[in-house]
Amino acid sequence: METALFYIFALLTLASGLLVILSRNPITSAMFLVITIAFLAGLFVLLHAFFLAAVQILVYAGAVMVLFLFVIMLLDLRAEERRRFNAFGIAAGMIGIVSLGYVLVSTIVKTRPGVGVTATLEGATVPLGKVLFTNYLLPFEIVSVLLLVAMVGVILLSKRDLR
């Protein structure tokens, strides 16, 4: 059951990831990105990271994608559908990612990082919260300041005149 679910989620994640970059319409891309993120959350559940799966759905598929769709609707992007893909860019991109994919996959296959390790961690929320609020308290606070700074920066950027 778990094995079958892994293969289904992995295939659907990759397929919808490809459709994100292949669809002409940015709204279609955004919708496929939501699907990709949902299936990634499924993979997180298979890895017993339940809290992160919930956060992934809430923050990415919820907040971030709403922001994306909002901006897409705000901008008039109908001209995008008339544009052609740049052949040189596609060739360069294919060469680039085929080499990158070869390097990554051959590294994984040759070093065999999975030998001798077993899936043992139970990613329950309580231990995660304990570690987050003890060992990682300072980074946690810094990240909250970062969010505040980002919020102030966004408000400043979206003012009509920056004087």
Next chain:
Amino acid sequence: MMHPGLEHYLIVSAALFSVGLLGVIVRRNLLVMYMSLELMLNAANLALVSFSRFNNDLDGQIMVFFIITVAAAEVAVGLALIVALYRKKQTAHVEDLTTLRY
């Protein structure tokens, strides 16, 4: 079908990262490039969560938690920049943004 081990998850993560990189290279629309960046971040998250699970160490999940937070901040700032740019240049296409080239 083999039971999925660490390698399987890492290969999915590598493939997803490659797809995201292909999107950044091929697509010329700033918003779609941005979505491809999100794909790459998510691929890194998947690798971190699977390492965390298979090495019995919660630190990977903490890292993913921080990555999600920083990515949310990054998306907010980046989209505000794109909107500001669109207001000035009426385009969200990198090929039309040549001010620094000439």
